[in-house]
Amino acid sequence: MTSVIPAGYERLLLEPNFGHLGTVRPDNSVQVNPMWFEYDGEFIRFTHTSRRAKFRNLQLNPSMSLSVVDPQDPETYLEVRGRLVEAVPDPTGAFYVRLGRRYGNAGQQPPPDSAVRVVLVMSVEKTTHM
Amino acid sequence: MTSVIPAGYERLLLEPNFGHLGTVRPDNSVQVNPMWFEYDGEFIRFTHTSRRAKFRNLQLNPSMSLSVVDPQDPETYLEVRGRLVEAVPDPTGAFYVRLGRRYGNAGQQPPPDSAVRVVLVMSVEKTTHM
Numbered sequence: 001m002t003s004v005i006p007a008g009y010e011r012l013l014l015e016p017n018f019g020h021l022g023t024v025r026p027d028n029s030v031q032v033n034p035m036w037f038e039y040d041g042e043f044i045r046f047t048h049t050s051r052r053a054k055f056r057n058l059q060l061n062p063s064m065s066l067s068v069v070d071p072q073d074p075e076t077y078l079e080v081r082g083r084l085v086e087a088v089p090d091p092t093g094a095f096y097v098r099l100g101r102r103y104g105n106a107g108q109q110p111p112p113d114s115a116v117r118v119v120l121v122m123s124v125e126k127t128t129h130m
Numbered sequence: 131m132t133s134v135i136p137a138g139y140e141r142l143l144l145e146p147n148f149g150h151l152g153t154v155r156p157d158n159s160v161q162v163n164p165m166w167f168e169y170d171g172e173f174i175r176f177t178h179t180s181r182r183a184k185f186r187n188l189q190l191n192p193s194m195s196l197s198v199v200d201p202q203d204p205e206t207y208l209e210v211r212g213r214l215v216e217a218v219p220d221p222t223g224a225f226y227v228r229l230g231r232r233y234g235n236a237g238q239q240p241p242p243d244s245a246v247r248v249v250l251v252m253s254v255e256k257t258t259h260m
Contacts, residue, residue: 018199018204020150020152020162020164020197020199021162022150022152022160022161022162022195023160024154024158024159024160028154028158028191028193029154029193029195029211030152030153030154030160030193030194030195030211031152031195031209031211032150032151032152032162032195032196032197032209033197033207033209033258034150034197034199034204034207061158061159063158063159063160064160065152065159065160065161065162066162067150067162067163067164069148069150069164071201074148074164077163077164079161079162079163081159081160081161083159128163
């Protein structure tokens with residue numbers, strides 16, 4: 001499989017950078033928030049809950065776009081476009097804990113809302129970069 | 131006039147932080163890119179051109195959402211939602227130069243595409259923060 005991530009930019013997804021995730025609201029306005037994420041070379045995964053706006057947005061419009069800037073050189077960025085391919089229940093918060101540790105919280109505990117936690121799985125379809 | 135920006139968060143817009151701006155494409159997918167911006171206490175302004183995707187997106191759907199993270203504390207962020215209220219021609223690139231200087235390029239020159247530069251003026255209507 002050939003990655004659509006341009007050469008030299010995969011590191012922006014592999015390092016624990018904050019991404020800014022865009023989704024489309026039911027009224028066709030846009031929502032953007034910073035998010036933790038993990039990239040396995042094929043999909044990008046986020047922790048979220050089934051009770052929040054982004055989850056509802058994605059039920060109506062699965063489009064997702066993630067913008068990541070190089071913290072060492074903010075003129076360098078990668079935008080990844082894709083869509084929600086799956087929302088996997090994470091009722092123990094295990095994925096939340098893994099992401100928390102990835103982002104430097106060595107003692108990360110499961111969140112109070114673990115019961116409704118989900119892993120949002122995003123496909124990687126197109127990119128833009130600079 | 132009462133600002134909708136929550137107390138303590140205006141600084142995120144006044145400091146030269148990178149913002150991640152979301153717009154909606156004609157096919158209802160979402161675009162997010164890092165952008166320079168300036169905030170005057172009422173509107174947020176960006177430099178762009180009349181020939182690029184974001185400009186075309188905004189002609190069909192004026193919704194804009196800007197996400198800004200505190201570089202000193204990435205768990206602190208502000209999302210500002212609004213819409214394009216005006217696109218002002220900037221044919222000398224003067225606003226581009228002003229933004230470049232704001233972001234630390236003391237010798238910023240006008241860009242090669244000054245002839246088609248525009249200032250995107252975004253209203254500030256709602257916010258979310260953490």
